[in-house]
Amino acid sequence: MSNAQSTAPTSRREQILKEAARLFAERGFHGVGVDEIGAAVGISGPGLYRHFAGKDAMLAELLVGISERLLAGGRMRVTEGGGSPEVVLDALINGHIDFALDDRPLITLHDRELDRLREADRKRVRQLQRQYVELWVEVVREVYPVCVEAEARSAVHAVFGLLNSTPHLGRPGALPGRTEMAELLHRLALGAFGAVAGEPSAGEPVAASLPGA
Known part of the structure; x- marks a missing residue:
């Protein structure tokens, strides 16, 4: 997929x-x-x-499968980004938001049951996840050149945590509509990356330069 x-x-x-x-x-x-x-x-x-073969096989296919899907989708967005890092980053964020809103059970399953996988499957999931993170890190550093690699990687993990919080936000009926929720998550993700790059958040006054500064 x-x-x-x-x-x-x-x-x-x-x-x-x-x-x-x-x-x-x-x-x-x-x-x-x-x-x-x-x-x-x-x-x-x-x-x-x-x-x-049994429940263990279902669990492995679910958790390995979603890691493969996210990585494949991320690579596709990088390839089809048209050479603009900003467009690619927007596409990566939107793709992960689709996952976070539409596949919430898989987020819960990963958090609770990853350690239940056999070692080979667990290592495969971790390997795929590391590749997915590094894909984002490269794009984030292209959009925000002031970010050093460690900062960009920390920001990517933080944004994943933010986007993957959807299972804890309450029942779907208690949340804004899907479009509104996707737009909010997108703004929050961009705000997090901008904060690492030292950009002022929306509504934050920019300090005036002092004479002689």
């Missing part, structure tokens, strides 16, 4: 993964049985084993 935005499941396997993510996020990995996942997609629990 070339971007992080959620799409409607197009196969039984994708339907199973979508419902497994939702149930795992709501009740925890150990709080959900195979039969319940099967019932959510209209097949018997044992029927799931035609698609997955």
